Structure formats: C-alpha cells, structure tokens
Amino acid sequence: MPDLLFEIGCEEIPGGSIDPALLWIKNEAEQKLAAARLVHGEVKVLGTPRRLVLMIRDVAMSQTDLSMEVTGPKVEIAFDAQGKLTKAGLGFIQSKGLSSQDAFQKSTPKGLVIAAHVHEKGLAAKDVLPDILTKLLQSIPFVKTMCWDDTKVTFIRPIRWILCLLGEQVLPIFFGEVKAGHQTCGHRFLSPEFAKVESIDTYLKFLEKNWVMLDGHKRRKIILKEADLLAKQAGGFLRQDEELLDIVKNLVEYPWPILGHFEEKYLEVPKEILISEMREHQKYFAVTNNQDDLLAAFIVVAGTKPKDKVSLAAGNTRVLKARFEDGAFYYHEDRKVSFVEYVHRLNNVLFQRELGSLFNKTERIQILTDYLCAHLPVSKEVKSCATKTAQLCKADLVTGVVGQFPQLQGVMGRQYALLSGEKEATAQGIEEHYLPRFAGDALPASDVGAFVALADRIDTIVAIIGIGKAPKGSADPFALRRAAIGLVKIIFSKGYQFSLKHFISHAILSVEKSIVLKADVLEEEVLQFIAARARGVLLEELTEKKANNSVLLVDAAMGVGFDDLADLHCRVFALNHLAQQDVQLFIQLVSNLKRAGNIVAKARNEGFLADDVAFDAALLKEVCERDLWREIQLAQKKLETENSGTTSMQRYIDLLEQIAGLKPFVDRFFDEVMVMVDDVNLRNARLGLLAKIQKMVSSIADFTKIQID
Amino acid sequence: MPKAKTFQDVILRLQDFWAKQGCLILQPTDVEVGAGTLNKHTFLRVLGPEPWCAAYVEPSRRPTDGRYGENPNRLQHYYQFQVVLKPAPGDVQNLYLDSLRALGMDPAMFDVRFVEDDWEHPGLGAWGLGWEVWAQGMEVTQFTYFQQCGGLELDRTCAELTYGLERLAMCIQDVDNVYDLVWAILPSGQKVTYGDVHKQDEYEWSHHNFTHADVGMYLKHFDDYYNQALALLKEELVLPAYDYALKCSHLFNILDARGAISVTERVDYIGRIRTLTKNCAETYLESRQKKGFSMLKGNDHA
Numbered sequence A: 001m002p003d004l005l006f007e008i009g010c011e012e013i014p015g016g017s018i019d020p021a022l023l024w025i026k027n028e029a030e031q032k033l034a035a036a037r038l039v040h041g042e043v044k045v046l047g048t049p050r051r052l053v054l055m056i057r058d059v060a061m062s063q064t065d066l067s068m069e070v071t072g073p074k075v076e077i078a079f080d081a082q083g084k085l086t087k088a089g090l091g092f093i094q095s096k097g098l099s100s101q102d103a104f105q106k107s108t109p110k111g112l113v114i115a116a117h118v119h120e121k122g123l124a125a126k127d128v129l130p131d132i133l134t135k136l137l138q139s140i141p142f143v144k145t146m147c148w149d150d151t152k153v154t155f156i157r158p159i160r161w162i163l164c165l166l167g168e169q170v171l172p173i174f175f176g177e178v179k180a181g182h183q184t185c186g187h188r189f190l191s192p193e194f195a196k197v198e199s200i201d202t203y204l205k206f207l208e209k210n211w212v213m214l215d216g217h218k219r220r221k222i223i224l225k226e227a228d229l230l231a232k233q234a235g236g237f238l239r240q241d242e243e244l245l246d247i248v249k250n251l252v253e254y255p256w257p258i259l260g261h262f263e264e265k266y267l268e269v270p271k272e273i274l275i276s277e278m279r280e281h282q283k284y285f286a287v288t289n290n291q292d293d294l295l296a297a298f299i300v301v302a303g304t305k306p307k308d309k310v311s312l313a314a315g316n317t318r319v320l321k322a323r324f325e326d327g328a329f330y331y332h333e334d335r336k337v338s339f340v341e342y343v344h345r346l347n348n349v350l351f352q353r354e355l356g357s358l359f360n361k362t363e364r365i366q367i368l369t370d371y372l373c374a375h376l377p378v379s380k381e382v383k384s385c386a387t388k389t390a391q392l393c394k395a396d397l398v399t400g401v402v403g404q405f406p407q408l409q410g411v412m413g414r415q416y417a418l419l420s421g422e423k424e425a426t427a428q429g430i431e432e433h434y435l436p437r438f439a440g441d442a443l444p445a446s447d448v449g450a451f452v453a454l455a456d457r458i459d460t461i462v463a464i465i466g467i468g469k470a471p472k473g474s475a476d477p478f479a480l481r482r483a484a485i486g487l488v489k490i491i492f493s494k495g496y497q498f499s500l501k502h503f504i505s506h507a508i509l510s511v512e513k514s515i516v517l518k519a520d521v522l523e524e525e526v527l528q529f530i531a532a533r534a535r536g537v538l539l540e541e542l543t544e545k546k547a548n549n550s551v552l553l554v555d556a557a558m559g560v561g562f563d564d565l566a567d568l569h570c571r572v573f574a575l576n577h578l579a580q581q582d583v584q585l586f587i588q589l590v591s592n593l594k595r596a597g598n599i600v601a602k603a604r605n606e607g608f609l610a611d612d613v614a615f616d617a618a619l620l621k622e623v624c625e626r627d628l629w630r631e632i633q634l635a636q637k638k639l640e641t642e643n644s645g646t647t648s649m650q651r652y653i654d655l656l657e658q659i660a661g662l663k664p665f666v667d668r669f670f671d672e673v674m675v676m677v678d679d680v681n682l683r684n685a686r687l688g689l690l691a692k693i694q695k696m697v698s699s700i701a702d703f704t705k706i707q708i709d
Numbered sequence B: 001m002p003k004a005k006t007f008q009d010v011i012l013r014l015q016d017f018w019a020k021q022g023c024l025i026l027q028p029t030d031v032e033v034g035a036g037t038l039n040k041h042t043f044l045r046v047l048g049p050e051p052w053c054a055a056y057v058e059p060s061r062r063p064t065d066g067r068y069g070e071n072p073n074r075l076q077h078y079y080q081f082q083v084v085l086k087p088a089p090g091d092v093q094n095l096y097l098d099s100l101r102a103l104g105m106d107p108a109m110f111d112v113r114f115v116e117d118d119w120e121h122p123g124l125g126a127w128g129l130g131w132e133v134w135a136q137g138m139e140v141t142q143f144t145y146f147q148q149c150g151g152l153e154l155d156r157t158c159a160e161l162t163y164g165l166e167r168l169a170m171c172i173q174d175v176d177n178v179y180d181l182v183w184a185i186l187p188s189g190q191k192v193t194y195g196d197v198h199k200q201d202e203y204e205w206s207h208h209n210f211t212h213a214d215v216g217m218y219l220k221h222f223d224d225y226y227n228q229a230l231a232l233l234k235e236e237l238v239l240p241a242y243d244y245a246l247k248c249s250h251l252f253n254i255l256d257a258r259g260a261i262s263v264t265e266r267v268d269y270i271g272r273i274r275t276l277t278k279n280c281a282e283t284y285l286e287s288r289q290k291k292g293f294s295m296l297k298g299n300d301h302a
Helices: A015-033 A088-093 A125-139 A198-210 A216-233 A242-249 A264-268 A269-280 A309-334 A339-348 A359-377 A380-392 A400-404 A411-419 A424-432 A446-465 A479-495 A500-511 A519-544 A550-559 A565-581 A584-605 A622-643 A650-660 A663-672 A679-700 B006-018 B093-104 B165-173 B194-212 B215-234 B238-257 B263-290
Strands: A006-012 A043-048 A051-056 A066-074 A104-108 A111-122 A161-168 A184-185 A193-196 A256-261 A285-288 A294-302 A350-352 B051-061 B075-086 B115-119 B125-134 B140-147 B154-166 B183-187 B192-193
Touching: A006 A125, A006 A184, A006 A350, A015 A043, A015 A051, A015 A125, A015 A242, A043 A216, A043 A446, A066 A088, A066 A104, A066 A350, A066 A584, A088 A111, A125 A161, A184 A198, A193 A411, A198 A339, A216 A256, A216 A285, A216 B192, A242 B075, A256 A309, A264 A269, A264 A294, A264 A622, A269 A285, A269 A309, A269 A411, A294 A309, A309 A400, A339 A411, A339 A663, A350 A359, A359 A380, A359 A446, A359 A500, A380 A424, A380 A446, A400 A479, A411 A424, A424 A446, A424 B125, A446 A479, A446 A500, A446 A519, A479 A565, A479 A650, A500 A519, A519 A550, A519 A565, A550 A565, A565 A650, A584 A663, A584 A679, A584 B125, A622 A650, A622 A663, A650 A663, A650 A679, B006 B051, B006 B075, B006 B165, B006 B183, B075 B165, B075 B194, B093 B140, B093 B154, B115 B140, B140 B165, B140 B194, B154 B165, B154 B263, B183 B194, B194 B238, B215 B238, B215 B263, B238 B263
Parallel strands: none
Antiparallel strands: A006 A051, A006 A161, A043 A051, A066 A111, A104 A111, A184 A193, A256 A294, A285 A294, B051 B075, B075 B154, B115 B125, B125 B140, B140 B154, B183 B192
16 A cells, blocks of 8 residues: 655744644644545654655555445434425435435434435545645644745745655645645755655655754754763763753754854853853853853754864854853943842833832832741841842843843842842842742742742732733733742742731732722632632642542641641641551541531531530440540540640641541440430530540541542 | 955845846935834835835944944944845745855855744834844844735735845854954955944944933934824825834834833834834825836736
C-alpha cells in the first residue's frame, strides 16, 4: 500500500508555533482519515522552520466500503394504511440514495421505525485525500495569520511550495498560488536547489544529504551535546535552560553550535542582566563555573555550516558587546538616584484605572503588611524590614533595566536596595514578594518576603473583585486565581495563624472609595473565592501524598471553618496522618463519630438537648457507658498534660489518636445501650456523653458531612 | 561581488540593486520621523490597489535611543534604507538575499537567519508579520508583510524591507563600533568615518532629548500641530495634514524621552496620533479612488 508524504514548504515559521502545529496536524489527520474510512499505518509529523511534514505509512488504496443500517421516522409516519411509503417515508429513503423497495420495518427502543441497509462503495484514496489535506492546511490553528498574495489565502507565514505524494503520484492540492508537486529543497543556503523525490525514504535521504535535520528532537539533542562540549572547552558548564533549547532547536534547520567569548569587564554587571541579554534577545546559552557564576563565554547556535568559526563568533560577540553596553548603561543610569526616589515615580504608573497608581498600591501594601506584623508573632527587626520592603517592593518597575527586561522585576529590586544601603532582609524580601510566580515556583523563604507577598496579593484580589472584575470562566486577566493560590500556599507553608476574614475586611478599608460592591458582599465573595482555592491546594497536596478519601477529609475539615487557613491545613493533614496509618480503623472511627454526631444533632434539633454539654455522669449506669466516660476523661487529661510545646498539627494528631483509642468503648456503647430512652435524665446523660465526644472532634472536622461508601 | 567598502557604497549599491528591480529611487521626507515607514512614500502608498515599488534612505530619529555617543551601536539618529513592494513579489525573500549578495555579503558566511517578528506601530494603526533578519546575530533588517495601515486592511499585501544601514555596514566592514565605520574613502585616500560625520550630533542631541528639550514648548507645539492637522483634514488637504501628523509623532517621541509623559497620558497621546494617521489614511484612499486609482495598469484591473 502507498505511503502519503505531505510537506508544507514555508518561509520561516516562528519557532514557538512549530511543535503545536505538528501535534495538531497529527491528531487532525488521524481523526479525518478515520472518519473517511481510510485505513493506514504509522503517522508521523516532523518539522523545521521551513517545513511542516506529515508522513503516513501504508494508506489503503481506497476507503473501506460502508455497510450499515439506517433508521428513520416511526412506521405510522413513514407508511400509509396500505403499507405504502408516505411522502415522509419516501423522503427518508431517497435521502439515502435508495428506492422504496429497500425499505423495511425495524423494532427499536423508540418503537417500530422505517429502516434500510445502506451500502456505499469506498472511493479511491487519491480522490479523497486532496480534500482532507486542503482543509487541514486551511484550518491549522495559529495564533496570528497573514496574507501574502492577491489570492488572500492565510497562513502563519507564506507557503512557497507543497510536496504531496501518495505512493509516487502527486495529489492535486492547491493553496493560493501554490500547486502541489513532487519536489522539495534542502537547506536555504547550502543546498537551495529543488529536486524530485519519489517516496518518504528518498525524501528523508535527500534532506539528510542536503543539510536539513527534519527531527526537532534530534536537533535538540545535538545542540545539547555539542554545547555541553563547547562549555567544557571554555572551562565551565553549560547553563541549564530547557526553555531556550526548545526555542533554539526550532530556529534552525540544522544546528551548528559555536563558542564565543566576550570581555571579562562585563562580568561586573549583575549576571541576571547579562543572562537576559544573551537569552531573550540573542538566544545564546550562558556558560558558568561550578559556583554558578558566569564565565565570559557564550554559545550561539548557527543555522548554516560556518565557513569561518572565528569570524562568526566575533560577529556574534559584536552584537553582545553592544547589548551589554546597553545593559551596563541602564544599570549605571538607574543608580544615579537613590532607590527610594523610584517609589515616587510609581505615581506615573497606573495599576488600574479605578484603583490608582502603583504608588497608591504600594501604600496599601504597607498598611496590610503592618497589619500582618501586628497580628503575628514577629520580632522588631522583621517588622521594620517588612515595612521598608513594602515601601520599596515595586520601585524597580520604573528602573531602566526592568523596563528593558521585565522578567528581572524583583531581582533588580534586590540589587538596587542593597546598593542603596538597605538591609539584606529587606532586599531579600523585595525579591521574594513576587513568589510564587507560577505553579510549582518556590515560595518566599523569609517572613519579610512572605508578609509583603500576602499583603500584595490580598490587595489585588480584594481591589479587583471590588471593582466588579472578578474572573469569569476561563478569563482571569488580573490573574486573581494565581494570586489566591499563592496566598494560600504561603500561609500553609509558613503556618501563619490569623483570621482571613479580618485580613480581608482590613484590605477592603483601604480601597473602600474605589469599589462598587458593598463591603459585606465583597468580604463574603473574597472569602469564598480564597476558600475555593484553598480547597484546591489541599486536594492537590493530598494527591501528592497519595492520600485516599482526600475530598472527604478536606470537606470535613472545612466544614468546621476555614477562617484560619494555617489551622485548616494542620487539621487536614492530621486527619490524613491517621487515615494513612490505618485506613480501616479510620473509616470505622469516622462512621462512629458520624453516628454520634447525627444523634446529637437530631436531639438538638428536636429540643432534647441543650447547647451546653453539662450532664450528670453519676446517672450513667451501664458498665459500657461508665467505661466510655472514664476513657474520655483520661484522654482529655492526657491531652492537657502533653499538649504544651508541640506543633498544632501534632496536637491534632494526638487528639485524633486519643479519640481513635476510644473506638472500642464507643462500639460497645452503641452495641449495648439505647440513647433515646424514656427516662429523661438518663437520656440526657447519654446524649451528653456523645456530645462530649463530638465536641472533642468538632475543633477538627465535621464528620456528619461525610459520605463513606 | 566584492564587499561594499564604505557606508556610502552600501547606499549606492542598494539603490542600484533595487532600481534594477523596478523600484523608484526616492528621497527622504523633510519632516523628522522615527522610521521610513512613516514617510508618505510608504504609509500612504501602501493603501489601495495601485502598484507601488519604491526605495529610499530615511534618516530616522529615536530620541530615547540616544547614548551620548557612548554605545557601539545605539543612536538617536540613524539611517534606514526602506524598500516597499506592492504587491509583494512571490520571491521577495530571495530578492532580499540577492540584495545582500550585491553588497558582497554571502548569506551563508554571515549565518543569515529569519527570526520571528510581529511588527506593530500603534500610532500608525499598522501591523504586519515577518522577521528580524539576523546576520551573525545582528539584526540588520526588518522584513514585514504589511497587513494593515492607518487602521485599514490593505487591499494588497506589501513587502516592506527596512535595512539598518549602520548595522549592515558594521557587519560588512567588520567593525565593533559604529563610529569607526568608514563613511567614504576620498580620492586623496583619506578615510572619513561615521564618527567624523555624526558623533557630535549624538552627544549634543542626547543632552537635548534627555535634559534640555523644553517640555512646555513641545507640549504646546503638539497641540498646535494637532489642531492644524485636523483643520487641514477638514479641507481634504491630506498631504499637508499628514506632515503635521508626523510632526506630532516626533514631538511625542521627544516628550517621551524627556520622561514628560505618564503612562495614562501616553495612551492618550498615542490615541491622538492614531486619530490623525487614521484620518489621513482614509482621506488619502478616498482621494485616490476619486482619481480612479490612475496608477492601475493592465492586469491590475480586476
């Protein structure tokens, strides 16, 4: 059976669009061929900046014949009283290309309907494929497309040739002014002539001989391998940069890594600036020593076999020199005024039209940072650094270096703060307050960084939701979800215990004049918004720990509140600790507690039980209930004496273990006594006993909400 | 082809090459502009169906790029060589590469690459897709398939090639500093450098752009020219109106370099410039239509 070879020859396609396009082409081709009943072998897609290639082995000569039963309207509609086809029945039959004698009746769940067998002879692959491939060409989803000739067809960049062979036959495909043929070409400069190819195999051989490495993975591998060697040659190591590798592999049809050097004097400029200059603008790899400091060398991946490596390296060094001079220029200019001065310039930068400038935002961050310092146990030193960090945290946004390299925000803030004599803790806080920047990113290590990060995030969330711009569906232009997830993760990791609700209402105070929502409505909306993110983060963390029943744990724990997020985190993981120790024990315990909880709740609802759980233990008369009461008291005493000095999570684990220890006694109690007896005092005592247990766990979770299979 | 030895030789050879490809060799505009695209020979002529192929040098002013003559290749005043081809020829990429060969640059030798660039000019309501062309890592040309201009979709796709003449010459002459470029070798054998011609400009204009430009005067002139442009548009005097729009664009660039425009105002100023350029584009297109697109010939008539 013939192979299909389809090469879309283009002017240089943007690197980032190549892999997504290839993946799409593969999926689409597989789907469309399946839908067209064309059997085929292996499907492969490969590409370079100048070609997107689809290769399908062993395509069937023709479509599989179609044979199927079709059903139509109900019999009473399709046939008249004489059993002849009505207009509706005839319409159905004719729409399938059949005539009246092909119709029969069939019993279906919908009743008796008209039916027929349809047989369709498969068409030749060569007649079906051109349409499929043309449509595929027209519908590759690129972010931005363009016209290039008077036919006004669009693609990501102009298509200049199409190679399309089924076996040895050219398929008639037209796109704009281009007509598919049996020719391809090699490397733009090293082998530009077009040549005829007959098959996938001769095509691949042709490219190999003519300086085109069609497989992106292969290009990536070679770049990595050779760049590694060159870095060693320069006496250092290749700076790991997976993202840059992915970009560079798709900037060339064939990679030739080259080592270049620059003057040592530029190493005085912060390495972050130098790396940005190299990677963002020039796509060069940096070389480091084993301390992760830069060496005065770089690696560029040329796209044409260098005739003169020295001159090529020198040319690339020339560009780098100008760039470094520029980085040094901004770095120098930025330091002409003290860093604090930039805070005032934030007045000129809008945060959001309704919410004022970045300077205004900085003022709010300061207020909220002070609030956290006042409500958490911190040293004077941390407090003063946090206040300073809050004031300076956005100042680097108006410096020249960050203007050139937005990704250096925070990094430059740290540098400039240190240079103008700020404390290390303040400088570190400035850099860290942007963390986490993306899913999986590091969290602030210092309290200073964490406080300002929390203040910044709560302000953004409250202010933006407050002006009615909460995220809708997938649209989250202010990245509020990410901000809330960051906030939750920082609180979890740091164990900061404070009232989220009060924090929110404090944040509302400082934007009150700008918001359109009522303060209480806003407070509730923000609380729920953050709670939903907290739930997500907890579930994610539990999944990482391979927890079972994670939804159950989280919902039970959140059922008794989430105002103190750090506490919530402890409760969830204490529950999980127990659950992972002995899942059977845990489930039985939970079902016991649920039963106790339900009985108490029902009794309360029906007015049998007052809110306070005081009761006369002397009334308990059965052995099992007196034993239970004794164990409860022992457990409580033990918790009181052992509690001091342990973490919150450990306290919860201890508590849960004590309660778990009650299990045999609770079991016996349920087996042997009836709670709702007629004797009011006894009933109250027994209810009181259960309420006592419930109260012990109620600080951890609400087990009545749990469904266990 | 031997290498173009001097800066002026680069210009002469490019003019010669593109003249042979059927381009009109035109001259720069006499209003300060940030790029050759703003010259009416590009901005207005890309509109409508009439074919248009032109090439010209454009002295370009980018006040914020001033470095007091201290950076090896950043300048607040530099030269572009602008080529505009309507409709874009099917082999325009090869034509471009041939123009490099005409300068004595072997594209293979210089590791020439076409690196993605989405070009956009908010003040002109213009965008296009294409590349930065790199030679040994240096961006020497912007290569754009123009899609929209003055907020109008283009009837025919134009190719716009904008050579950065200094950078190109630095590659060819193999010098690391723009001021060391040889501008000309006189019959006497004396070499005149780019620095001889322009270094004092860079120093003085950088001081002007960053420190001494009179903000009050520039703000006032912006309003004056803006109003004049609007008045001229009412009279359908589109070419004079367009010159005033260009003046506004340049004044804005100076004010921007002076740090006199806040972010909020920035949007507003760019919006006003776009209003002018958009109006000019529409009015110009109408005026050509009224003339029956008189430059359409033969096959170009639908």
